[in-house]
Amino acid sequence: QVQLVESGGGVVQPGKSLRVSCAASGFKFNYYGMHWVRQAPGKGLEWVAAVWHDGSKNEVADSVTGRFTVSRDNSKDTMYLEMHSLRVEDTAVYYCARDPRGSSTGGFFDHWGQGTLVTVSS
């Protein structure tokens, strides 16, 4: 069955960096676009980043442009989110999600991981 497992979350000081990962199993990873979506405590869902099925293209939200980078390693069935210059407002549960479309538009997020909590605090 499809499984997405995030890891790498934790407590980090403002201005520091962190990398979170999403390990996929149960499907042909390189056929699917992948996304990161975050949810601040008590708040709604915010799309953060997307990477095309073959890794040829990626996009990030304006709120994290220049600080976050998304990538994937299809040989390891894993997607990554590199987060730099972290801010208190980046505190959230970070979910990875699968998209049958290869890009950031036209699709839907049909499977989600359980999320990993990133807390930015001094």
Next chain:
Amino acid sequence: DIQMTQSPTSLTASVGDRVTITCRTSQGIGTYLNWYQQKPGRAPKFLIYSISRLEDGVASRFGGSGSGTEFTLTISGLQPEDFATYYCQQTYSSPPTFGGGTKVEIK
């Protein structure tokens, strides 16, 4: 960015009730409208895509409709397991955006 406005932000209903949640978009999005359900402490669950197409395994009491800039999620015969927060999402243009959510609570 396309803005998504859900209403109401919360509602109280009883088991067996028919519930309607509305999602309005700031511009036309064709058929690229999806719905998700989220329970406390859990990841979102995918329910509906392309306005009205149910994901495999989703109960038939869930229905989606709408066009243009106004869309609706209807739950016909609310069940105890349906008490949750529901989000609409557009993927017509990047960035994909979500509505603010509608919390369905037990009366």
